[in-house]
Amino acid sequence: MSTEAHQDLPEPHEEQLCTSCAAPNEPTADFCVKCGAPLSSFSMIAPFERLFAEGFIYRQAADRPRSLITVLGVWFIFGMMASGGLIIMIMSSQSTAGGLVATIVGVVFGVAIFAVSFVMIWKTTRNYLTRNEIDHKTDA
Ligand SMILES: [Zn+2]
Numbered sequence: 001m002s003t004e005a006h007q008d009l010p011e012p013h014e015e016q017l018c019t020s021c022a023a024p025n026e027p028t029a030d031f032c033v034k035c036g037a038p039l040s041s042f043s044m045i046a047p048f049e050r051l052f053a054e055g056f057i058y059r060q061a062a063d064r065p066r067s068l069i070t071v072l073g074v075w076f077i078f079g080m081m082a083s084g085g086l087i088i089m090i091m092s093s094q095s096t097a098g099g100l101v102a103t104i105v106g107v108v109f110g111v112a113i114f115a116v117s118f119v120m121i122w123k124t125t126r127n128y129l130t131r132n133e134i135d136h137k138t139d140a
Contacts, residue, residue, distance in 0.1 A: 062120055065128040074124040078117035085113030 015024040016039060023034035031038055058074075065071050092106025 058120070062123045063127060065124050065131065068128070071124055071128045075121055078120045082114050082117035082121070085110045085115075085117060089114065 014027045016027050016029070017023070018025055018032040018035060018037055018039065020032060020037035021035045023032055025032055025034075025039055029039055061070050061074055065074070087110070089107050089110025092103050092110060095106075096103065098106075
């Protein structure tokens with residue numbers, strides 16, 4: 001402990017106090033170092049940010065598939081989704097338990113899932129094949 005600590009100097013860096021336990025944290029901290037409570041808005045938007053990032057990965061995969069593995073991955077993921085959509089569609093169209101509205105909603109939902117999955121597979125495959133053609137032209 002030094003006597004110079006009594007001088008009324010401004011803090012070298014700002015601190016943010018935890019709203020839960022009042023512990024001082026780095027201004028850039030997302031969570032309290034002491035109790036782990038969320039400090040910044042980052043922790044609240046994190047799930048949305050992750051969803052957005054995943055959406056971006058899928059879009060990148062569809063727009064610029066770099067390898068056959070990416071294409072196969074898209075086929076696998078969206079192939080399963082398309083199958084799920086088909087199953088929902090077929091089951092909804094054959095079941096009358098929920099009434100006409102439930103049947104229509106189920107069929108439309110199933111068709112929508114199938115259509116989105118089909119478009120993703122089609123786009124990815126087409127872009128992959130087109131990209132390879134461009135590569136071959138560059139090579140020659
Ligand atoms: Zn805290």
